[in-house]
Amino acid sequence: MNLTDELERSFGDGPAPRPVDDHLAAGRSALRRRRGLTGAVGAAAGAVALTVVLSVTGGTAPPDSAPDVATDPTPTADTTAPVEPASAPWTDEMGPVRYRDGVLEVRPGSVVHERIDNPFAYTPPQASAALDITYDGRRSWVVIELRRRGGKDEVTYSASVPSNGWASFADYVAEQVDLTTGGDSGWPETVVLTGSGDVVASPGSEILQRTDDPRLGPAFAAPGEPTGAALVTAAEDGQGYFVVWRIVEGTLEVIYVPPIDVVGATFEELLSYARMQYAGGEGLR
Template identity: 30%
Template structure:
């Protein structure tokens, strides 16, 4: 039995889903990673696919108890203490024990636990006000907490299945160095210089693509070639996030930069 069939069996049924073409049109994806460990301040946050969300304030949060199958459930109040949110705009967080914490007013419509083979992980169907998201959180052995976010479309188990390429490391991560760094697939900063993983090539690089982004830290927008495919990335050496995704046919690096700039405050 494959993963989708297993999740279907758990869930019994799911919401009607949109046609494939419409799902692809609306299925923008964000991935964020936060390194949590003894070395405080080593934080890497990335957004993959260009999805952008409104920033949330640092509010009190609620903790969610585990659930075996997706079902509507309220968010019980609690006092969770310090929470390592994947990013300021994250609706949910997970710790190394698998405990999930929610922002205030976030409602859990459905949930799958242990979706990332052997790692503390959860897939959540979340709603806050009029906004509806699918979120997948997992904690790797190296202490890095990752988050995949999509506008909700189709069924939660389908979201889990299409997220497996990210969880399984479909593209190699390029890890930067220094006290503040962003780790992205294929490209990162190392000592203020751009670095790509073996086999990847930077086709073009535009320095300082968004005026004022991340203060005085170096920043670039890059076009990358890897195994016959093109990718665009925006990254900075500072801890200000970034963007990464496949380059759509016909799109230029300048058009990617314009779209990314529109998501910045």
């Protein structure tokens, strides 16, 4: 007896084998499942890569989905930081200095060689300054004043070529102060104020032409302050001077134009020049 044969017969024949076509169909289904799983994994990897790009470039994930990659919080504006007001622009007709909101400002690009603060000794909020300054290749000595007239701030500005009759910048400033305060200015006396409040030629001087309504504007005098302008021959040196004046609180202030600037000009031309200077905020000094 063959023991191996007996054992095989004891198990019986078992179930009938599946047809070959069934085995092939099952194999194809398994292959499709493996391919579908691989595609799903690839799609998930693609979604992660897309989220990274959006995070770097500032994009955002769709509203219904949670971000796959942590990102830094979006920066927000600091609303507590002080905001500096933009400086008012400088225009071509402006000089190299100005007063803005009571503060003296120097035009960008200017070089200040020397500066004297408040030479007129004004009490705040009034102020004054004198500067030896170069702007746009041109050096000049300037005086600027901030005065309170009729409840309003008024600025007057004047400029001169350096050393134009003065030994130093300090001498120039001292003369401008004397012109305004009525001290010994170095200019010859041309007009004086009488006890009755009239402006007349000084003894020996002669007024050739004059007007008591020069229309120099609020930069020169406050409304109601007496003003005037004249072409005068001074008794002291026989020179012709164009002068403008104002009477402030009973004091006569006379401003001179040097004789060199008067020669060849008519009275009307000098008046027009003075009006233009005060309208531009520069003045005659």
